[in-house]
Amino acid sequence: MRIASWSWGGRPHAGLLSPDGREATPLAVANPDRGAFELVRALAHGEPLPPEAGPRLPVEAITLRAPLKPRRNLFCIGRNYRAHAEELAGTVFRDAVAQSRERELWPIVFSKVPETVIGPFDVVRLPGRAITEQIDYECELAVVIGRGGKNIPRSRALGHVFGYTIVNDVSARDVQTRHQQWHLGKSFDTFCPMGPCIVTADELDGTATRVRGYVNGELRQDGLTKDMIFDIPAQIEAISRGITLYPGDIIATGTPSGVGMGFSPPKWLQHGDVVRAEVDGIGAIENHFEER
Numbered sequence: 001m002r003i004a005s006w007s008w009g010g011r012p013h014a015g016l017l018s019p020d021g022r023e024a025t026p027l028a029v030a031n032p033d034r035g036a037f038e039l040v041r042a043l044a045h046g047e048p049l050p051p052e053a054g055p056r057l058p059v060e061a062i063t064l065r066a067p068l069k070p071r072r073n074l075f076c077i078g079r080n081y082r083a084h085a086e087e088l089a090g091t092v093f094r095d096a097v098a099q100s101r102e103r104e105l106w107p108i109v110f111s112k113v114p115e116t117v118i119g120p121f122d123v124v125r126l127p128g129r130a131i132t133e134q135i136d137y138e139c140e141l142a143v144v145i146g147r148g149g150k151n152i153p154r155s156r157a158l159g160h161v162f163g164y165t166i167v168n169d170v171s172a173r174d175v176q177t178r179h180q181q182w183h184l185g186k187s188f189d190t191f192c193p194m195g196p197c198i199v200t201a202d203e204l205d206g207t208a209t210r211v212r213g214y215v216n217g218e219l220r221q222d223g224l225t226k227d228m229i230f231d232i233p234a235q236i237e238a239i240s241r242g243i244t245l246y247p248g249d250i251i252a253t254g255t256p257s258g259v260g261m262g263f264s265p266p267k268w269l270q271h272g273d274v275v276r277a278e279v280d281g282i283g284a285i286e287n288h289f290e291e292r
């Protein structure tokens with residue numbers, strides 16, 4: 001199934017997208033203000049699909065929103081593709097990269113506040129040059145947790161995956177590095193476009209798909225999720241150690257090489273740029289970057 005959320009007739013809706021992504025079917029979902037959050041939770045608890053709740057609509061007639069509004073911070077994995085770690089070895093992260101080569105035992109985990117989340121085609125707002133001059137993109141596969149749990153072993157981790165979606169983990173590099181903790185540089189308003197839908201795990205193997213990122217039509221990122229340093233089961237195992245995961249939690253699984261920071265000189269995003277993130281088996285999100 002492809003689960004989505006959208007606005008139509010001045011109201012939020014949640015339901016299904018057809019397999020070709022061209023038709024939306026609204027379902028009787030509780031609290032559609034949170035998108036498909038309650039639908040994900042109900043399905044993860046084994047409840048049946050709710051009945052249809054309105055006319056089927058062509059996707060051109062609706063405005064897709066983020067498939068769900070997370071109830072808490074998104075978990076995010078840092079430096080999780082070898083080629084991406086290598087491209088950062090020439091940046092301010094060089095010492096950290098050198099250290100992590102020696103002991104790749106634990107993933108880097110940081111978070112983004114849920115208010116960063118915007119729709120798959122919404123505008124990302126640049127906070128202004130007084131705040132940051134180094135805006136970067138990170139096109140990523142994101143995991144949507146289904147059944148919750150704590151201390152989940154990697155052998156059972158994929159049983160807790162409801163499905164997959166796409167995010168752009170937009171990052172302000174100067175702020176990210178200035179504060180040691182990455183949280184502020186990752187959490188500006190609008191810095192997490194998400195969508196266009198959630199593809200359920202029975203229809204997509206997130207451990208064997210492909211992530212691409214384009215800036216103004218130019219292919220910058222192209223990675224295979226099988227090349228992650230910490231694969232998805234390892235991420236779930238690490239994050240759930242002593243921390244309960246809940247239905248609808250999001251894990252951004254890391255970005256392939258080709259981010260702006262990795263170029264010499266770096267290629268920061270500017271007003272008017274367009275970033276497109278694609279994942280095979282899901283589709284694409286595309287966002288304009290604009291000054292306020």
Ligand code: MG
Pocket residue numbers: 076077078138140169252254255
């Ligand atoms: Mg990232």
